[in-house]
Amino acid sequence: MKNTYSLEFAASKIDNSHTKENFQEVLSSYHTGNYRSAAVMLWSVVICDLIYKLRSLEEQHSDTVAKRILEDMEAIQTREPKSSAWEIKLIDDVTKKTELLNAIEHRNFANLQAERHLSAHPVISDGAVLHRPNQETTRALIRNALDDLLLKPPLFATSVVNKLLDDLAENKEIFPGDADLKRYLNSKYFNKIEGIRYEQALKGLWKIVFNLENEKCDENRDINYRSLKILVSNDPNKALVCLNSATEHFSALSTNQDILILLIELLSGLPSLYEPLEPHAKVAIERTCEENSDAFLLSSFLSEDPDEHYEKVKQKVEEGFGYSRPTSSSWNRLTELYDAPEWKEKIDNLKITFFGDSGSYDTADIRFTSLIAPIISRLSQPQLVTILEKINGNSQIYDRRRAQIDNQKVMDRVKELDEHFDFSIYKNL
Secondary structure (H helix, E strand, O other): OOOOOOHHHHHHOOOOHHHHHHHHHHHHHHHOOOHHHHHHHHHHHHHHHHHHHHHHHHHHHOOHHHHHHHHHHHHHHHHOOOOOHHHHHHHHHHHHHOOOOOHHHHHHHHHHHHHHHHHHOOEHHHOOEOOOOOHHHHHHHHHHHHHHHHOOOHHHHOOHHHHHHHHHHHHHHHOOOHHHHHHHHHHHOHHHOOHHHHHHHHHHHHHHHHOOOOHHHHHHHHHHHHHHHHHHHHOHHHHHHHHHHOHHHHOOOOOOHHHHHHHHHHHHHOHHHOOOOOHHHHHHHHHHHHHOHHHHHOHHHHOOOHHHHHHHHHHHHHHOOOOOOOOHHHHHHHHHOOOOHHHHHHHHHHHHHHHHOOOOHHHHHHHHHHHHHHHHHHOOHHHHHHHHHHHHOOHHHHOOOOHHHHHHHHHHHHHHHOOOOOOOOOOOO
């Protein structure tokens, strides 16, 4: 099978301009058949790129680990200016003290250093002949260097999760909306993480949002939840693979109902994530949906299809929801669950029914302001007529102080659709 990996295309994605320029010498030597020179230069490019990444972390993120590694390397160079032993120690320290290199990548660079050493230094016992790696070996060394280091951002040198959480806690006030937050997170973090680092980010955010409870977690739960939702929504299939591979981790949930409602909101938009959860987690989620009306409205993932969920909600509305009444935000989220106009119309009808059953002046005020007023402009005439009938037949609605103002809003919309509409049959408007 033909190797489709393009060294040139990969090289074009190197972020650091110095590394990109230096790497062109490696490619030039490789393409002209100078494999010994390519290996020697590649090692130098790798060492320089590590230095660039550590300096970036120190200067841009005040990373103390990166700073200490650089100081240690400078101290060794000062003591032994003619020795290159610090280069090996640099690879060792970066592997041990950061997340930039793992054990396999460390071994790859050890192989590169050995090839470089043999290519640059003659072996006297072998007649002082310089080693010359073949094309396949050289290409493998170059590809490993690209994938293992050169194409990685400096972010990976430290814990992505810790850096992300600190960043969110510090800057949460400047991201009131999800659009700007998504653009920021994707650019700075999420577009740069793959494989194990994606899994670490997903696991870390999931645990912080849905499991842990302490003062810091509580203070930042909203911004962390919004960030988690963005990460998962970017690629739901990738998130699903992670959940399937670590069900125990993702099934460890807080018993706090408010926290479980956040999870239920996430699952309402991404129902495929519910199935991998272990039975004890599902029991906690289902019980919350039974006990809490906000959770119930969002529990579409427990139904086979939208029609089944609608029927469940309709029945609940007709029963009055008991002591737990859903908030306007949950009603809005329910409306947005599906894009079909028919769905929105059906949910608007339920809102009208819910408003019509208001049992007190205050309840009628709240339900009109939060549920009816925002949708008046899109309601059809039959729906508006239903509202008029609900108002006319419920003294808790038509006798309240705000009745005249609110009723007029409905009547104005009716007149827009039918200027000759007869309101005289509604004696309590």
